[in-house]
Amino acid sequence: MDSKRIISFLRQLMANNNRPWFQEHKAEYESVRAEFEWGISQAIERIVTFDPEIAHLTVKDCTYRFYRDTRFSADKSPYKNHLGAYIDAKGKKALRGGYYIHLEPDHCVLAVGNYWLPTNILTSCRNEIMGNTEAWLKCVENEEFKRYFNDEGQDNSIAYWDQPQGFGLEKLKTCPAGFPKDWEYVKYLRLKNYCAWHAVPEDFFEGDGWLDEMEHMFRVAKPMMDFMNAVIDDYE
Numbered sequence: 001m002d003s004k005r006i007i008s009f010l011r012q013l014m015a016n017n018n019r020p021w022f023q024e025h026k027a028e029y030e031s032v033r034a035e036f037e038w039g040i041s042q043a044i045e046r047i048v049t050f051d052p053e054i055a056h057l058t059v060k061d062c063t064y065r066f067y068r069d070t071r072f073s074a075d076k077s078p079y080k081n082h083l084g085a086y087i088d089a090k091g092k093k094a095l096r097g098g099y100y101i102h103l104e105p106d107h108c109v110l111a112v113g114n115y116w117l118p119t120n121i122l123t124s125c126r127n128e129i130m131g132n133t134e135a136w137l138k139c140v141e142n143e144e145f146k147r148y149f150n151d152e153g154q155d156n157s158i159a160y161w162d163q164p165q166g167f168g169l170e171k172l173k174t175c176p177a178g179f180p181k182d183w184e185y186v187k188y189l190r191l192k193n194y195c196a197w198h199a200v201p202e203d204f205f206e207g208d209g210w211l212d213e214m215e216h217m218f219r220v221a222k223p224m225m226d227f228m229n230a231v232i233d234d235y236e
Contacts, residue, residue: 083104086099109199117193
C-alpha cells in the first residue's frame with residue numbers, strides 16, 4: 001500500500017478541509033481511496049487465513065463514507081481526516097468485536113475488539129470474566145498480548161489516540177456496582193469496552209510487509225475478542 005501518498009493527501013486535506021479545495025483535488029482523492037481499498041482487500045485476504053468467519057466480506061462492507069455528518073457537531077469540516085476500515089463478520093454496525101485499520105497523519109492504529117456495548121451485555125461480559133477467570137487471563141495476561149496492548153503506567157484520562165497502545169478505550173474509576181471491589185482482577189471489570197489497540201508509524205503500511213505484522217498483532221488479540229464475542233453473539 002502506498003501509505004506515504006495516502007498520508008500526504010490527508011495531511012493536505014487537514015489544512016484545507018473545505019469543499020472548493022476538495023473538488024479541485026477530487027481525482028487525487030479517488031486515487032488515494034482506491035489505494036487504501038486495495039490495502040484493505042489484502043488485509044481481508046490475510047485475516048481470512050485465521051478467521052474464516054469474515055470470508056464473505058467485501059471491501060465495501062468494511063469501509064466508511066469520507067463525508068462527515070456535521071448536523072450535530074460543532075466541527076463543520078465536511079470531510080474526515082482519516083481513512084478507516086472495520087472488518088467484522090456481522091458488519092460495521094455490529095456489537096461484536098472485529099478488526100480495525102486506521103490511517104491518519106500522526107495517528108495510525110491497528111485495533112481489535114469492540115468499541116461500545118449496552119449495559120446489559122457489558123454486565124454479562126463482566127460476569128463471564130469472573131466465571132471463567134483462568135481462560136480470560138490466558139487471553140490478556142500472556143507475554144505477547146502485553147507486548148502490544150499493555151497500558152499499565154499510562155494516563156488513562158488521555159484520549160486513546162495519544163497513547164502508544166492499550167486495552168479498554170474507556171474505564172470506570174471504580175468497580176462497577178454489583179461486583180466485588182476487592183477482586184484481584186477488578187481492573188478488567190472496570191473496562192467499558194474490550195478494544196485492544198496499538199499505534200503504528202505512518203510508514204508502517206508502506207509496501208506489503210505490513211500484512212505480516214498486522215496478522216501477528218490481530219492473532220495475538222483474537223482470543224480476547226473471541227472470549228467476548230461468545231457472550232455478545234447471544235444478544236445479536
